[in-house]
Amino acid sequence: MADAQTLTDPAPYDALLLLSFGGPEGPEEVVPFLENVTRGRGIPKERLTEVGKHYFLFGGISPINEQNRELLAALREDFAGHGLDLPVYWGNRNWAPYLVDALRELAEDGHRRVAVLATSAYAGYSGCRQYRENLADALAVLAEEGRPELTVDKLRHFYDHPGFVRPMIDATLAALAELPAELRDRAELAFTTHSIPTSMAEASGAPDDPARGTPGGAYVAQHLQVAGLIADAVAEATGVADRPWQLVYQSRSGAPHVPWLEPDICDHLTDRQKADAAAVVMVPIGFVSDHMEVKYDLDTEAVAKAAELGLPVTRAATVGADPRFAAAVRELVLERAAVERGEPVTRCGLGALGTTRDRCPADCCPNPRAPRPAAAGA
C-alpha cells in the first residue's frame, strides 16, 4: 500500500488549481467585491455598510490575496523540492484573479485534468459546495466559448491533516508564550471559526455522516475535533491538564431573527471575564490564513473588547504558507492521484472522525436556497 509520503506520480493530474475567496486590494475595489460576494444572498444593507468600513479601515486591502500569493510560492517551492512537476494556478470566487480566467488559462496551456484545493478546511455549504458550484459555473462559461473540456477534482477536506493541525498547535503555544509568565498556566483557549446559520450547520456533511442532522452537523463536529487535538497537544506541551477551552464563533451576518452558531467571541470574552478567567488565547482554526475576519473581527474588535474588559488576550497565527501545510497539499494531490489511478492508499488524518471522502455525494452540504449545478461531485 502506498503512503502519500512515498508517492511522486501526479498522473492523471496535469495541474493544481488553488481556489480561494478573493478580496479587494484597494479602496475602489471594496464595494464591487462586496457586491460579488452578496449577489442574491439577502444580506442586510446595514451589514454590508458595516463590513465595508472594516475593509476601509485597512486602506481597502484584504490580506487574503497576498496570503494566497505566499501559499502559491510555498507550494511551488515544495513541489520543486520534491521532484513533483505539476504547475500551480490560482483563481478566486469573488475577486481577481477570477476562477473563470484561471480555468481559461489552464485550458489554453493544454491542461485537461485538474486537482483543486479550496482554501477552506471544513464541510459546509460556504466552504465546500459553494466552491463546487463556482467551478460548475466557470466550466459552463468555458463550454459556451467552445474550449476543450476540463475535468476538475476537488481535493478532500484537510481539517484533520497533520500538516494543517500541527502548525496551529505551535501557533497556540507561541500565543501562550506571548502572555506574561504568571498568566500562562491559567490562560484559557478560545477556538474561533466563522459563524454560519444553524440550519446550514445541521445540513453540513455527507448524508450518511453520523454528525449530519445533529446540532452543528459535520461543520461543528470537525471543528470540535481540531480544537480537541490542539487542546490535547497544548496540555501535553505545557503540563496543564485542565486548561479550559471552548469553540466559539465570529463574523455573524444575516438577519437578526435567523439563528446562527453562538456564542460570539466578544460575548464569550465577556463571560470569561465575569468568571474571573486570567487570560484568553484566541485560536482562529476556521481560517486558513489571515483573512479580514481575522484582522478585523479578532485583532481589532475582539482585542478592543478584551481591553475594555481588562482581560489579557493574544491571538494564535493562522497556518498561512507554513511549509508543513504546503507539504500536506502535495500529499493530498498525490494521494488523490493514486486513488484516481485505482491504487490503494493510506490516508493521513488525525482524530476519530476519519478522513472525508474524495467525491462529495449528491446531497452533501446542500445549498440553503435552491439546488444548483455543482462540479466535482459523485
Ligand SMILES: CC1=C(CCC(=O)O)c2cc3nc(cc4[nH]c(cc5[nH]c(cc1n2)c(C)c5CCC(=O)O)c(CCC(=O)O)c4C)C(CCC(=O)O)=C3C
Ligand atoms: C464558512 C465561511 C467561511 C470559511 C470558508 C471559506 O473560506 O470559504 C467564509 C470565508 C470568507 N468570507 C469572506 C467574506 C465575506 N463573507 C460574507 C458572508 C458570509 N460568509 C459566510 C460563511 C463563511 N465565509 C456566510 C454563511 C455568509 C453569509 C452570506 C452567504 O451565505 O454568503 C460576506 C458578506 C458580508 C458579511 O456578511 O460579512 C463577506 C464580505 C472572506 C474574505 C475575507 C477577506 O476579504 O479577507 C472569506 C475568506
Ligand SMILES: [Fe+2]
Ligand atoms: Fe464569509
